[in-house]
Amino acid sequence: MEQRLTIITLGVSDLKTISEFYDTKFGWTRTPASNEHIVFYQLNGILLSLYPKTSLAEDAKTNVAGSGFKAFTIAYNTRSEKEVDELIEILRNKGVTIVKEPQKVEWGGYSSYVADPDDNLWEIAYNPFLPLDEKGNIVTL
Numbered sequence: 001m002e003q004r005l006t007i008i009t010l011g012v013s014d015l016k017t018i019s020e021f022y023d024t025k026f027g028w029t030r031t032p033a034s035n036e037h038i039v040f041y042q043l044n045g046i047l048l049s050l051y052p053k054t055s056l057a058e059d060a061k062t063n064v065a066g067s068g069f070k071a072f073t074i075a076y077n078t079r080s081e082k083e084v085d086e087l088i089e090i091l092r093n094k095g096v097t098i099v100k101e102p103q104k105v106e107w108g109g110y111s112s113y114v115a116d117p118d119d120n121l122w123e124i125a126y127n128p129f130l131p132l133d134e135k136g137n138i139v140t141l
Contacts (some may be wrong), residue, residue, distance in 0.1 A: 005046055008074070011053030011064075012118050015039065019050050021116050026096045044136050073113070073121040077138065081110040083127045088112050088124060 012018040012065050021038040022028045031040040039050040057064035058084050085086070091114055092098055099121060100112040111125035133141045 007047045007049050009049040009051050010118070010120055011056035012050050013053060015050060015052050017117055021052070022048075025096050025116075027089060027125075042056065067072050070120065075123040075125055077130065077132060077136075078124065078126045079127050079132055084110055084112055088114070093123075109119050 010018075015037075019030070019034075022032065022039075022041060028041045031042050034040050036132050037051075037055075042050045054064050076087075078087065081102070088098060088102050097115045099115050100111070102112040102124075104112060105111050105125075108129065109125055109127040114122050114124060116122070133139050
């Protein structure tokens with residue numbers, strides 16, 4: 001199996017509400033493949049997909065029940081601590097829930113957390129050990 005990731009699909013409670021969050025709060029653009037049943041956002045190297053969680057559970061032949069901490073986060077890395085602060089203020093002004101205010105963290109970086117309407121956690125972080133290229137990809141070391 002090749003070492004790669006192509007799509008992250010979030011099972012969402014209300015596709016319209018959640019996709020409007022990513023459209024308006026994050027300012028992202030849906031791909032032309034999006035429709036009333038599924039929404040795609042082209043990120044730098046992968047797709048983020050939003051799909052109703054009941055349909056996703058049915059497709060995976062699993063139980064849709066579950067609540068609380070999802071045991072994963074999605075990270076958006078920046079090029080500086082200042083960029084973290086600026087982005088958090090932009091998101092705050094758009095009404096995004098700030099779960100953790102920007103702060104220095106024990107591993108040597110600087111991070112904050114925000115939540116989408118389904119409480120999916122996004123870490124907005126500056127990691128001085130993982131530089132980004134001009135497209136926002138982590139430069140492999």
